[in-house]
Amino acid sequence: xxxxxxxxxxxxxxxxxxxxxxxxxxxxxxxxxxxxxxxxxxxxxxxxxxxxxxxxxxxxxxxxxxxxxxxxxxxxxxxxxxxxxxxxxxxxxxxxxxxxxxxxxxxxxxxxxxxxxxxxxxxxxxxxxxxxxxxxxxxxxxxxxxxxxxxxxxxxxxxxxxxxxxxxxxxxxxxxxxxxxxxxxxxxxxxxxxxxxxxxxxxxxxxxxxxxxxxxxxxxxxxxxxxxxxxxxxxxxxx
Numbered sequence: 001x002x003x004x005x006x007x008x009x010x011x012x013x014x015x016x017x018x019x020x021x022x023x024x025x026x027x028x029x030x031x032x033x034x035x036x037x038x039x040x041x042x043x044x045x046x047x048x049x050x051x052x053x054x055x056x057x058x059x060x061x062x063x064x065x066x067x068x069x070x071x072x073x074x075x076x077x078x079x080x081x082x083x084x085x086x087x088x089x090x091x092x093x094x095x096x097x098x099x100x101x102x103x104x105x106x107x108x109x110x111x112x113x114x115x116x117x118x119x120x121x122x123x124x125x126x127x128x129x130x131x132x133x134x135x136x137x138x139x140x141x142x143x144x145x146x147x148x149x150x151x152x153x154x155x156x157x158x159x160x161x162x163x164x165x166x167x168x169x170x171x172x173x174x175x176x177x178x179x180x181x182x183x184x185x186x187x188x189x190x191x192x193x194x195x196x197x198x199x200x201x202x203x204x205x206x207x208x209x210x211x212x213x214x215x216x217x218x219x220x221x222x223x224x225x226x227x228x229x230x231x232x233x234x235x236x237x238x239x
Contacts, residue, residue, distance in 0.1 A: 177228035
C-alpha cells in the first residue's frame with residue numbers, strides 16, 4: 001500500500017504521521033495552500049451584531065482568530081462543520097453548541113440547526129472565498145443572515161514545479177478530502193502532465209466528494225469515508 005496525500009502541507013503532515021504509525025507508506029503532494037485574509041471593518045461589526053456564528057472549516061477559525069479573541073464570542077451560539085473545526089474552536093476555549101456527529105457537510109449541519117429550532121437569529125457564516133452558499137440560502141428563510149465572511153482563499157501551491165520528478169509508480173490510493181482539493185488535484189495533473197493509472201483507488205472524504213471524483217475519474221475505484229477526518233480516512237483505507 002502506498003498512499004498519496006493531497007491536503008495542505010500542515011494537515012498532510014499530520015495524516016502522514018497517522019499512516020506511518022500503521023506502517024503505511026505515503027507521499028505528500030499538497031495541491032492546495034491557504035492564504036488568510038484580513039478582516040474588513042464591516043465584517044467585524046457584523047460579527048459583533050450576530051448571535052449565531054457558523055464556522056465551515058478549521059481554516060475559517062484560524063484566520064478569524066488572527067484578529068479576534070475568545071471574548072468576541074461570549075454570549076453567541078457557535079456552530080461548526082466537522083470534528084477538526086470543533087476541535088480548533090475548543091483549543092481557543094470557544095464552546096461549540098451545534099455540530100454534526102458525522103458526514104461533515106453543510107447539509108448535515110443544516111439538519112442539526114433545524115433540529116435545534118434555530119429561528120429568528122442574526123447569523124453570520126465564516127468560510128473561504130468561493131465556498132458554497134447552501135447554508136446562507138436555506139437559513140435566510142427563517143433568520144436574518146449577514147453577508148458571509150470570506151476569511152481565507154485556497155490557492156495552488158507556489159512550489160508545484162518541485163514535484164516535476166514525482167511519479168505515480170507504486171501509488172495505490174489517492175486521498176481527496178474536499179471538492180477544492182479535487183479541483184486543484186486535476187489542475188496539478190494538467191500542469192505537471194501527470195496521468196492517473198486506472199488501478200489507483202481514490203479515497204473520498206464523503207459521498208458528495210465521491211460523486212465529484214467519479215465524474216472526473218470514472219474508471220477508477222472509489223472508497224467513501226464517513227467524513228474527511230484522519231481517523232475515518234484511515235479506517236476507510238484499512239477496511
